[in-house]
Amino acid sequence: MAMPRVRQRKTTRGRADLSTYKQAYEDVKAGSSLRTAAEKNGLNHCSLLRYVRKRDATGGDENQEMGYKAHNRVFNQEQERELSKYLIRCADIYFGLTKKDVMKLAYELTVKYNLSRPRTWDNKEMAGEEWFRMFMKRNPELSVRVAQATSLSRATSFNRSNVDSFYDNLATVMERYKFEPQNIYNVDETGITTVQKPDRIVARRGARQVGSVTSAERGTLVTVAFAVNAIGNAIPPFFVFPRVRYQDHFVRDGPIGSAGSANPSGWMQDETFIHFLEHFKKHTNPSSSHKVLLVLDNHYSHIHINALDFCKTNSIVMLSFPPHCSHKLQPLDQSVFGPLKKAINSTCDGWMRSHPGKTMSIYDIPGILATAMPLVLTQSNIEAGFRVTGIVPFNRHLFTELDFAPAFVTDRPNPVNAIEAADGPIQYTNTPEDKTPPQSPSILTCELPEDFSNADLFVEQQTTNIPHTLLLFSPEIVRPLPKAPARKLTNRGRKTRKSTIYTDTPEKEEIRKEHENRLKRTKAKQVKKRLDGGRIKRNATNRNKTHELSSSEEEDCYCLVCMSAYSKSRPREKWIQCTKCKIWAHEECTKGYLSYVCHNCDSE
Structure with a gap:
């Protein structure tokens, strides 16, 4: 019979409250016998005898401990509490430690502070599985979780400075135009693919692999733009199909009032967003006396000058979120798109079962969305999105320091301040992104020298000269929290955007x-x-042959599909020729067929 991992207690000895021992001690000193006082207070007479002897030996000191104690604990209760706080802090800034990292850190702490530990820890240079299991049991505030992947841009851009700038702009437009909740809209796009992620199914226990039918190996993406207002209403969706030309029958089965557009990529582009704004204007009826606020992200198609001119002309006020902050500030991301994707997946599963042997196409997506939308775009869901983002009702103090914790890694001084520090101490700007970095825990009874540039070396030297009992136990000394290096001045890349009333x-x-x-x-x-x-070669129908166009021919050559001139072609953009009428077109517009027949010849 194997020994249990945790010993089960069979008696209640050692569990009496310390106040009970104090009362029994007073009874003994009042003249009662030891056994009588123990029986009266429900104590073991031997335990009471040990308590009386301890207090008499210390002159009656009440601060005496009683009960069973762990004899093989590596860290005491206070040290484990500090380790628990450190692990939670690492998780809050999105640099959490794995189980193996925690076990290695525990070993490094025992070496740093000269604590007794099992021999197996020295052999493996890490703590044991049993210690980790009991440590997690003693600290129920901790748990092993699957981390959600979050980009560095999102983790660091969501800081108090960026968020405050958005709420400042929101307060400005609200004060200027006195928008009511029904006139505040949020718009965003999401992609819907023809290949769904199957739901869980009931299958045979023990099976190595359980399958579910999908339409294809890789799906085709259709972009859908949604617009919702703060009282829970939504305008009909706007579809963007990956086609050269848009036809009205594409959205025949979609929600009532749906509209759409098309471009070869299937993503929202400059001209496509103008079509959406026309659709948006049709359903919201903005005017000079009835302005509409549209909050959206900084996608390049949203801030094109043509879109801004359209909004200015049609009384639409456009306010953008800070870059990479839509996951926290956008109502659609907070309460609509997550449930919508699940509903679409379930609807796609049902469609596949209802159409066995048939492949789902992009023209089936509007009908699927018409089934899933009423389940998700409800008034309560949409209102919750505006509420949890602090837009309606307006609440700029919604987010706490815990929400801004991931930006701690990039809290650094500006490069200008770092250069000025050559003649004096570094001056930190008074912005949330550039806070003064928190000082690392130092040694008790020790002060850092005036020149703290070598503070880590100073701490290391001091630890060798004082007893380990005087050290402040802190895992951050052994494993400092991650910190980004100083900023560099650079002009490369795109211009950095910010929350703006465009x-x-x-x-x-x-x-x-x-x-x-x-x-x-x-x-x-x-x-x-x-x-x-000079003469530029472009691929013809036969990839091994080329066709040369003179400068005079370039001026007269237009794409058969999109009607754009050859002179406006992108660098190294390929053209292809119809095998029948010999008219040229972009290879991108023709989907790159080796033997291309244009739509005019094909219809004949």
Whole structure:
């Protein structure tokens, strides 16, 4: 018979409250016999005898401990509490430790503070499985969880500075236009694929693999744009199909009032977003006396100058979220899109069972969405999204320091301040992103020198000269919390966006200048390429043969599908020729068929 991992108590000895021993001690000193006092207070007379002798030996000190104690504990209760706080802090800043990391850290702490430990810890240089199991049992606030993948941009961009700027802009437009809840809208896009993630099914126990039918190995994505307002209403969805031309029958089975557009990529683009704004205007009826607030993210198609001009002309006020903060600030992300994806998956499962042997196409997605939408886009769900983001009702103090904890890793001084520090101490800016870094735990009874640039070395030297009992037990000394290096000044990459009221004149004109400068650079590159390139070869129907176009032919050549000129082609963009009428078209518009027959010839 194997010995149990945890000994089960069979008696109640050692569990009496310390106040009971104190009362029994007073009875003994009052003249009662030891056995009588023990029986009166429900104590064992031997235990009471030990308590009386302890108090008499210390001159009557009441602070005496009684009961059973663990004789082989590596860390005491206070040390385990500090370790627990450290592990929770690491998880809060999205740098949590795995089970193996915790076991290694426990061993390193015993070495650092010269604590007694089992021999097996030295052999493996980590704590044992039994210690970890009992440590988790003694600290119920901890649990082993599966972490959700979060990008570094989202983890660090959601800081108090960015969030405050959004709420400042929201307060500005609310004060300026006096928006009512029914006039505050949030818009965002999500992708729906023809290959669903199957639901759980009931199957044979012990089976190695359980399958469920999907439409294909890889699905085709259709982008769907939703717009909801703060009182729980939603306008009909807007579909973006991965096709060159859009036909009305694409959304025939979709929700009533649905509209759509098409482009080869299937994603929201500049012109497509204009079509959505027209759809949005049709269902919201904004006017100069009835303005509408539209909050959305900083996608490049949303802040195109044509979209901003349309919003300005049609009394739509556009306010953007800070970059990479929509997972916390966007109502649709908070309470709609998660349940919607689950409902769509379940509906796709039902569709596959109802159409055995048939492949789901992108034209079936509107009908599937028409079934799933009423289950999810309810008034309570939509209102909850605006409430938990602090938009309606307005609440800028909704988020706590725990929500901003992941940004701790990148709390650093600005490069300008770091340069100025060459002549004096570093001055930290008074912004949430650039707080003064918290000092690492130091040694009790020790003070850091004035020059704290080598503070870690100083701490290490001091620990060798004082007893380990005087050290402040802190896992952060052994394993410091992660910290990003100092910022670097760079002009590379895209311009950094921020929460902005894009329909205000200064911001809109700035976007216009950026758009005009971008067009000038693109046109200059095209002219330079045309002057330097001479005759340019493009792939024909046969990949091994090429067709040369002269400069005069370039001016007269237009894509058969999208009607864009050859002179406006992107660098290295391929063209293909119809095998019958010999008219040219973008290879991207024709889906890259080796033997291409245009739609005009195919209809004949």
